Amino acid sequence: MDIVVLCKFVPDLVEDLEIDASTHLLDRNFLRLMPNELDDHALEEALLLKERHGGTVTVVTVDAGDVDEALYTAAAKGADRVVKIVGEGLDQGLSSQRLAALFAQAAGEWPHDLILTGTQAVDDLDGFAGALVAARLGMPYVGYVTKVASENGAVVARKEYPGGLNADIEIVGQAVLGIQSAEKPPRYVVTSKVMAAMKSVTIEEFEAGDAQADLELPITGMAVPQSAAHAEMIVGSVTEVAEKLAKLLRERGLVA
Amino acid sequence: MCGDICVVVETLRGQVAEITYVMLAAGRQLAQGLKTKLTAVLLGQGVQKLADTLGAADRVAVLEHPALAEFNPDAYLTALAAVFAGRTPRVILCGHTAMGTDLACGLARRLKLPVATSCRTFAIEGPDATFAALTCGGKLIAAGRLPDPSCVATVMAGGYKADAGKVAKTPPIETLPVPAGLDAVRTRFKQYIEPPAGDVDIAKQPILVSVGRGVQNKDNIALAEELAKALGGVVSGSRPVIDQVWLPSTRLVGKSGKQVKPKLYLALGISGAPEHAEGMRDAELIVAINRDEKAPIFGFAHFGAAVDVLELIPALTARVKQA
Ligand SMILES: Cc1cc2nc3c(=O)[nH]c(=O)nc-3n(C[C@H](O)[C@H](O)[C@H](O)COP(=O)(O)OP(=O)(O)OC[C@H]3O[C@@H](n4cnc5c(N)ncnc54)[C@H](O)[C@@H]3O)c2cc1C
Ligand SMILES: Nc1ncnc2c1ncn2[C@@H]1O[C@H](COP(=O)(O)O)[C@@H](O)[C@H]1O
Numbered sequence: 001m002d003i004v005v006l007c008k009f010v011p012d013l014v015e016d017l018e019i020d021a022s023t024h025l026l027d028r029n030f031l032r033l034m035p036n037e038l039d040d041h042a043l044e045e046a047l048l049l050k051e052r053h054g055g056t057v058t059v060v061t062v063d064a065g066d067v068d069e070a071l072y073t074a075a076a077k078g079a080d081r082v083v084k085i086v087g088e089g090l091d092q093g094l095s096s097q098r099l100a101a102l103f104a105q106a107a108g109e110w111p112h113d114l115i116l117t118g119t120q121a122v123d124d125l126d127g128f129a130g131a132l133v134a135a136r137l138g139m140p141y142v143g144y145v146t147k148v149a150s151e152n153g154a155v156v157a158r159k160e161y162p163g164g165l166n167a168d169i170e171i172v173g174q175a176v177l178g179i180q181s182a183e184k185p186p187r188y189v190v191t192s193k194v195m196a197a198m199k200s201v202t203i204e205e206f207e208a209g210d211a212q213a214d215l216e217l218p219i220t221g222m223a224v225p226q227s228a229a230h231a232e233m234i235v236g237s238v239t240e241v242a243e244k245l246a247k248l249l250r251e252r253g254l255v256a
Numbered sequence: 257m258c259g260d261i262c263v264v265v266e267t268l269r270g271q272v273a274e275i276t277y278v279m280l281a282a283g284r285q286l287a288q289g290l291k292t293k294l295t296a297v298l299l300g301q302g303v304q305k306l307a308d309t310l311g312a313a314d315r316v317a318v319l320e321h322p323a324l325a326e327f328n329p330d331a332y333l334t335a336l337a338a339v340f341a342g343r344t345p346r347v348i349l350c351g352h353t354a355m356g357t358d359l360a361c362g363l364a365r366r367l368k369l370p371v372a373t374s375c376r377t378f379a380i381e382g383p384d385a386t387f388a389a390l391t392c393g394g395k396l397i398a399a400g401r402l403p404d405p406s407c408v409a410t411v412m413a414g415g416y417k418a419d420a421g422k423v424a425k426t427p428p429i430e431t432l433p434v435p436a437g438l439d440a441v442r443t444r445f446k447q448y449i450e451p452p453a454g455d456v457d458i459a460k461q462p463i464l465v466s467v468g469r470g471v472q473n474k475d476n477i478a479l480a481e482e483l484a485k486a487l488g489g490v491v492s493g494s495r496p497v498i499d500q501v502w503l504p505s506t507r508l509v510g511k512s513g514k515q516v517k518p519k520l521y522l523a524l525g526i527s528g529a530p531e532h533a534e535g536m537r538d539a540e541l542i543v544a545i546n547r548d549e550k551a552p553i554f555g556f557a558h559f560g561a562a563v564d565v566l567e568l569i570p571a572l573t574a575r576v577k578q579a
Contacts, residue, residue: 164451
């Protein structure tokens with residue numbers, strides 16, 4: 001089974017997010033980017049499938065700055081090919097629609113029985129790229145997937161519903177799957193292996209075509225939510241906070 | 257349906273899902289503001305009787321076929337694309353859920369429409385309909401226009417009360433013709449896998465000590481267990497904690513896990529992403545501990561403290577035990 005995994009670089013949410021005063025959008029200039037967490041799960045599921053059924057895993061990302069290390073890490077984990085889509089202005093963030101257009105135009109470059117994406121990226125607004133890619137390529141899409149199996153020539157995707165319920169969906173032919181979590185926590189790879197990959201693996205560069213999103217969503221602005229109902233903050237040292245909290249819980253009858 | 261606000265009804269195992277009522281509440285507001293009708297589109301097999309529960313809509317369009325008996329992504333998409341083809345609804349609302357997100361983009365693509373995801377609220381501003389969406393784990397709100405003449409939007413829980421979408425009225429029903437292609441879809445529902453049984457039901461616990469990625473590693477779960485024991489509660493967690501197998505999946509709180517409403521929800525090292533909030537924001541008392549003063553959880557917790565959880569947990573356990 002040949003699998004392509006799409007990996008997106010998204011803002012690290014531990015950092016402060018600033019709004020650009022002129023565009024009213026997220027200021028991407030000093031943003032620390034990291035791989036979208038679910039994409040790590042998508043890669044893990046792809047590697048598990050390769051271990052079980054053979055085939056290849058190709059990781060494709062868009063050049064958003066410091067992506068090389070993540071690509072070498074993917075190679076060290078077992079990806080056969082690592083690809084960076086390069087082109088003008090791609091580091092300013094890419095809408096899901098544009099990514100889908102770019103990727104669909106190039107998909108023939110990479111063998112794929114399955115395309116795995118994250119179900120959703122943390123900074124998504126204008127559509128889920130996996131579903132959009134599927135629609136453009138005329139392939140079925142199933143998201144919220146927590147396990148992928150190959151049974152008698154068909155793919156079975158385990159889809160997650162609320163409350164711990166899952167459903168198995170069988171898919172005939174090629175498909176795009178949005179991964180919610182891999183069957184196992186994503187593997188860890190030691191730094192020495194990543195270093196070795198840096199020496200032996202070539203990151204393929206692929207020139208982005210002129211594919212444009214035809215259906216951009218008009219975002220007029222972003223803001224940090226100002227909640228009226230902000231929590232009452234308990235201040236002080238850890239000991240003081242613990243004391244005040246214990247008192248609060250006792251007053252509320254929550255401590256026996 | 258031309259110009260209507262259309263809600264794609266979600267059902268699971270013969271029951272209308274709560275998100276449908278959230279969408280109906282949102283759709284009602286949009287329909288009123290734009291002076292148009294609200295149509296609920298109900299797909300399934302043997303589901304027409306559910307139309308009674310969709311009284312918030314001006315009418316219910318029903319499409320029944322055996323391939324739609326359980327959620328089947330390709331079949332639902334094929335059916336919906338046929339239902340909306342050539343009709344130009346003003347807005348098609350899908351749930352920002354396991355089902356809705358499988359449909360929204362494919363539908364948009366087939367109808368050549370833009371799509372707005374993660375919408376929480378809508379508003380009418382002059383001639384425009386606008387949306388506000390939560391993004392970046394709830395750290396930002398993005399606002400935009402719902403493009404006309406038509407677009408698709410996915411609706412998250414949290415912006416509208418489901419009760420506002422529940423109206424005891426039987427709306428007129430329109431039966432839709434079965435479109436071609438439903439017998440030749442490429443996905444098939446095989447079976448449900450039931451949630452694992454045997455663990456405590458966190459939805460029934462009055463006190464939850466809930467841990468997030470901020471607890472750093474599996475070993476620290478023991479600290480939370482000890483605090484939970486002192487408080488007479490149990491430990492639950494956010495998605496990363498479950499995905500790392502620090503806790504079993506039965507302990508997951510949120511969109512994909514359990515909806516909980518305990519007397520006390522102690523959120524330890526949880527950022528308060530919308531998917532987590534969905535499962536716990538109705539708790540009677542939410543106390544959040546998070547190093548990051550700007551963590552979204554402080555926007556809806558009742559009490560908070562910006563300290564290190566790993567230091568706080570043992571200190572609090574000791575104080576609670578002193579009682
Ligand atoms: C389709 C979908 C469904 C999802 N369903 C769910 C769901 O059901 N439940 C769920 O929880 N999530 C769900 N998620 C994931 C959700 O989007 C968030 O990623 C997740 O809730 C984040 O968990 P967290 O708060 O533990 O981790 P993070 O967001 O990483 O937050 C960790 C927090 O801990 C704080 N912290 C770190 N160290 C310390 C310390 N020493 N002391 C104090 N604070 C510290 C940090 O400041 C940070 O705010 C879903 C996502 C998707 C896309
Ligand atoms: N710019 C991008 N580069 C690579 N992959 C992407 C990109 N945008 C989206 N994806 C993939 O699509 C998934 C869903 O992202 P999104 O459409 O932003 O919700 C991500 O988890 C990635 O797998």
